[in-house]
Amino acid sequence: MRVELKWVGAEKMLGDLETFRKTAVPYAMKAYVNDAAFAARKTWQEMTRSSMKLRSSWTERSIQVDKAKNLKDPTSVVGSVADYMADQESGAVIRKTGKHGEPIPAAAPGARKFRNRTPARNQLRAITLVNVPKVGGIRQKRNAVAISKASAAGGGVVFLDLRKNKGLYRITGTKRDIRIRKIWDLSKSSVRIPSNPMLERTIERLEPMLPAMAEEAVLKQLRRHRICGY
Numbered sequence: 162m163r164v165e166l167k168w169v170g171a172e173k174m175l176g177d178l179e180t181f182r183k184t185a186v187p188y189a190m191k192a193y194v195n196d197a198a199f200a201a202r203k204t205w206q207e208m209t210r211s212s213m214k215l216r217s218s219w220t221e222r223s224i225q226v227d228k229a230k231n232l233k234d235p236t237s238v239v240g241s242v243a244d245y246m247a248d249q250e251s252g253a254v255i256r257k258t259g260k261h262g263e264p265i266p267a268a269a270p271g272a273r274k275f276r277n278r279t280p281a282r283n284q285l286r287a288i289t290l291v292n293v294p295k296v297g298g299i300r301q302k303r304n305a306v307a308i309s310k311a312s313a314a315g316g317g318v319v320f321l322d323l324r325k326n327k328g329l330y331r332i333t334g335t336k337r338d339i340r341i342r343k344i345w346d347l348s349k350s351s352v353r354i355p356s357n358p359m360l361e362r363t364i365e366r367l368e369p370m371l372p373a374m375a376e377e378a379v380l381k382q383l384r385r386h387r388i389c390g391y
Contacts (some may be wrong), residue, residue, distance in 0.1 A: 174389070177386075177388040177389050180386050180388060181382075181383075181386075181388050184382075184386065185379070185382035185383060185385075185386055185388060186379075186382070187232040187233070187235070188232065188382055189375075189378040189379045189381070189382045190232075190235045190378070191229050191230075191231075191232055191235040192378045192381070192382075193374055193375045193378040193379075194229050194235050194236065194237040195226075195228050195229055195235075195237050196374055196378065197237070197367070197371060197374055198226045198227075198228070198229075198237035198238065198239045199226055199239075200367055200370065200374070201239045201363055201364070201367055202224050202225070202226050202239050204363045204366055204367055205224050205239070205241075205359060205360060205363045206221045206224055208359035208362060208363055209221055209224070209359060212357055212359060213249070213357070214266075216266055219243070220241075220243060220246070223241045223242050223243035223246065224239070224240070224241045224246075225239070225240065225241070225242060226238070226239050227239075227240075245354075248354045249354065249356075249357045249359065250356070250357070250358050250359065250360055250361070251356055251358070252353075252354055252355055252356035252357075253353075253354045254351060254352070254353050254354070255351065255352045255354065256350065256351040256352075257349075257350050257351065262327065262346070262347045262348050262349045262350050264345050264346070264347060265345065265346040265347075265349065265352055266344070266345060266346075267328070267342070267343040267344050267345060267346055300322050300324075303322065304321050304322065304323065307319040307320065307321060308321070308332055308339065308341070311332035312332055312334065312335065312339055316331070316332055316333040316334070317331075317332055318330070318331050318332070318344065319332055320347075321341075325348055326343070326346070326348055327346075327347045327348040328343050328344075328345050328346040328347045328348060329343070329344050329345040329347070330342065330343050330344065331343075331344050
């Protein structure tokens, strides 16, 4: 008595395994690293919105992805083209290199707004005396002239030397209702940037999600090529 055993479908299985090795795995790896990089970018951008005072969309847009293109060694890179993001990550001390202090962005629009409601004849004098000690002299005159010219021109940005509050100010309004808002502070000779490791927190948040992302990338290729019944 004899029993014969035959493996049916061996050729198809071998073909599926060859497709899996040559095609499915490389494309799955490339898709995985790219998906992970874009997920990191999205999370990092969310970190910037929640932990930084953004004056424009540039900081978010500076976070970019260089996608993997090579199947043999797929590598994708996520990073920021803005130099100051490195200072945010590890912290830094920046010292002035010119005559005036290190530029610091002022508060968000509307957060620092000085609105003077005094009579028009005392308008410019009141503005300078609010911010400058009552010593008179060239500094006050220059400030008053700068504000007056900007107001007469319909608004503009001027440099005001208000002793402890040197900087660039935006002037808007008319003589009866002049508005002054600081947009850049130039009064500090050095600025300490505390460490704000957003990229580090991004990686920590993303790490638990990576195994599922890799599995999904492989399954997608198995279904695409109908390998082993998928």
